[in-house]
Structure formats: structure tokens, C-alpha cells
Amino acid sequence: MSKFNGEAGAGLVFMILYLGVFLWLLFAYATHRIKWRSRWSMLFFHVVVRLASQACAIGFAILGFSNTNMFLAFLILGAEGYFTLVLCTFRFVISWHQHNLPGGVSWLEPRRGAGPILDQRARTRRTLAFLFLGPFALLMYRDNVMAAFHVLLILANTAIIVGGSFLAGADLVQFDSADTQRRLRISRSARTAGQSVFLGCNAALLIIILVTMRNDHRSPVRKSGVHPALMLLLLAWMPLIVRGSFGVIQSADFELSYYNFHNYGPNGFTAHYTLVEYLMGVMTEWLACVLLCCTYFTSKSDPPKSEIMPQVEGESAELQEQGGHGNR
Known part of the structure; x- marks a missing residue:
């Protein structure tokens, strides 16, 4: 008989914790402390995905294997939550x-309007370059490093989801069967590759944060x-790298896999x-999410984003001297 158990309790605890972040973001939006078209929208999306994931976790804990769709939804939403948090x-x-x-x-990443105005053909060519070449497209377009990270993270996220879905049809009761072992190898390879890319992007994120901190420390503006x-972004990176390392280990080691039947009870x-x-x-x-939220309080006195004059192709970029109001 289905009942509320320890797993459901753990899911409920983190659902409440994420609900607290969700309500704070709604309050900040409602009082115009933050804007929708800003970095906060990505964090808000992460929180929504995580709330849905926790709801599925509670449902699976209570219903058990009588509803495997709830379990698959939990796995997919969990992967999406990590993907959105790294991107955020x-x-x-x-x-x-x-x-x-x-x-x-x-x-x-260049701001919209900061670079030369590109025609439709040039925009299409740039998009296809990053889509098919990934980070190697930086050899042609060095002004948009973030586009390469976007491509890598999307491909890694796809590999994780495909790897998990591929093993979903395996007969784990007949664990030693040739079909199950083949599915296990493919799933493990895909998920490990995807998680490794996430871990690599996390390592690159550390370098980016440290370089930014060094430049800020040397800035004449910073007294x-x-x-x-x-500092908060660096602190947020720490639980992210732990999460990334765990993802790689969990994918590579079947003892920690979702598909190891020894990890399940009745x-x-x-x-x-x-x-x-x-x-x-x-x-x-959740810790990384909360630390990102805390940057709101440390960025209140930041100057607004400067307004950028559209740059005509062939001319040098020109910034307006008077800054406009940007999204905090």
C-alpha cells in the first residue's frame, strides 16, 4: 500500500525550501526589485523546474513502481534543473x-546592438557555425565565447537525457542478458560523456570567475x-562543482546508478x-541557487548598464556617455 515514507519526506523538505526561493522571486518581481528580462528569469525557470522535479520525487516515493512515468519525469526534470543552474x-x-x-x-558575450549590424545571411551563418562546430566556431567568431558554452551544455544535456531514456526500456530483472548489458554500456557512456562536459564547463566557469575577480581587484575604480x-559567485561555484563531480561518478559507477535495483526497496x-x-x-x-539569490543584495549599488549605440557595419563601435537603466 502506498504511504508517506522517508524518501517522500526528503523530497517534501526540499520542495518547501525551493518554494521559499520561488516566493521570494515572485515578491521581487511584483515589487519591481528585479525585472523579467534579466538574469533572474533563468534562475526563476530553474526554481520552477526544481519544484516540478521535487513534486515528481514525492509522487514516486509514495506510489513506488506502480507509476514509472513519475520516476522518468523525476530523472528528466532533475537533469534539466542542473542544466539550467549551470547556464544561469x-x-x-x-x-x-x-x-x-x-x-x-x-x-x-557581446550585448545586442554592440556589434556590427548583420544581415540575415550573416546571422544564419553564425548560428550554423556554432551549431555544427561548437567551440571550434570561436576560431571564426571570438567575440561570443558564451555561444560555445551554450552549444556544449545543450549537447551534454541531450546526451544525459538520451542515455537515461535508452536504459529505461531495459529488463533489469534479467540483468545479465545481452540486451540489458548493451543498453547499460550505451547509457553509461552517454550519461558519463554528458556529465563530463558539464564538469568541464564548471571548471571553465571557475577560471572565468577567478579572472574576473583578478581584473576587478586590479581595477582603479575598486578601492x-x-x-x-x-565572492558569492565563487561560493556558488563550490556546490556546483560538487554536484558536477557527483554526476560523473553516478553515471560511471553503476553502484550509484538509478538503474541499479539494489538501490531500491519495496x-x-x-x-x-x-x-x-x-x-x-x-x-x-539548492545551496548554489540561494547563493545566486544573495547577489541581489550585493549588487544594489552597481551602476546601470550603459546604453549602446547601434554600430553600422564597417564603423567602430560607439557607446553613449550617459548610462541607461539596465536589469539588475
Whole structure:
């Protein structure tokens, strides 16, 4: 008989914690403390995905294997939550650049209107280059590093979802069968590759944050220390790298896999597996999310984004001297 158990309790705890972040973001939107067209929208989307994931986790814990669709939804939404959080952290770094660097332009991503005006053919050519060449497109377009990260993260996210879905049809009762072993190898390879790309992007994110902190410390504008928002971004990176490392280990080691039947009891995950999953997978994401939220308080005095004059192709870029109001 279905009942509320420890796994459902853990899911409920983090659902309440994410609900707190969700309500704070709604309050900030309603009172115009933050704007929809800003970095906060990506964080809001992450929180919504995580709330849905936790709801599915609670449902699976209560219903058990009588509803496997709930379990698959939990896996997919969990992967999407991590994907959106990594992408969101990059957006927070870019936003800091746009508010604090001279000229208001990030060296990771050009602002819309900052570069030369491209015709439709040029825009299509650039999009296809990043789509098919990935990071190698930077050899042609060095002004948009973030586009390469977008492509890598999307491909990695796809590999994780496909790898998980591929093993969903395996007969784990006949674990030693040739078909199950083949599915296991393919799934493990795809998920490990995807998680490794996420981990690599996290490592690159650390370098980006440290370079930004060094440049900020050397800036003549900064009288002492480093901007506190950058310190929070560095702190947020720490649980992210733990989450990324756990993702790689979980994909490569079948002992920690969702598809290892030894990790399940009569009604869902075992107590040990629930503890490991929520400590290493869910709590790390929630901590990073909260630390990103805290940057609101450290960025209140940041200057607004500078308004950028559209640049005619062939002419040098020109910034307006008077900054406009940007999204905090």
C-alpha cells in the first residue's frame, strides 16, 4: 500500500525550501526589485523546474513502481534543473560584467546592438557555425565565447537525457542478458560523456570567475578588495562543482546508478541511496541557487548598464556617455 515514507519526506523538505526561493522571486518581481528580462528569469525557470522535479520525487516515493512515468519525469526534470543552474551561473557572471566593466560589455558575450549590424545571411551563418562546430566556431567568431558554452551544455544535456531514456526500456530483472548489458554500456557512456562536459564547463566557469575577480581587484575604480557579488559567485561555484563531480561518478559507477535495483526497496529508493542523492544532488543545487539569490543584495549599488549605440557595419563601435537603466 502506498504511504508517506522517508524518501517522500526528503523530497517534501526540499520542495518547501525551493518554494521559499520561488516566493521570494515572485515578491521581487511584483515589487519591481528585479525585472523579467534579466538574469533572474533563468534562475526563476530553474526554481520552477526544481519544484516540478521535487513534486515528481514525492509522487514516486509514495506510489513506488506502480507509476514509472513519475520516476522518468523525476530523472528528466532533475537533469534539466542542473542544466539550467549551470547556464544561469554563466548568465550571472555576464550580467556582472555588463554592470561593472567599462563600456558595459562582457568579454564572454557581446550585448545586442554592440556589434556590427548583420544581415540575415550573416546571422544564419553564425548560428550554423556554432551549431555544427561548437567551440571550434570561436576560431571564426571570438567575440561570443558564451555561444560555445551554450552549444556544449545543450549537447551534454541531450546526451544525459538520451542515455537515461535508452536504459529505461531495459529488463533489469534479467540483468545479465545481452540486451540489458548493451543498453547499460550505451547509457553509461552517454550519461558519463554528458556529465563530463558539464564538469568541464564548471571548471571553465571557475577560471572565468577567478579572472574576473583578478581584473576587478586590479581595477582603479575598486578601492579595496573584490566586489562581494563575485565572492558569492565563487561560493556558488563550490556546490556546483560538487554536484558536477557527483554526476560523473553516478553515471560511471553503476553502484550509484538509478538503474541499479539494489538501490531500491519495496516502495522506492533505499534510505542510504536517498541520503546520498539528496545530499550530493539536490542540496548542492539548492545551496548554489540561494547563493545566486544573495547577489541581489550585493549588487544594489552597481551602476546601470550603459546604453549602446547601434554600430553600422564597417564603423567602430560607439557607446553613449550617459548610462541607461539596465536589469539588475
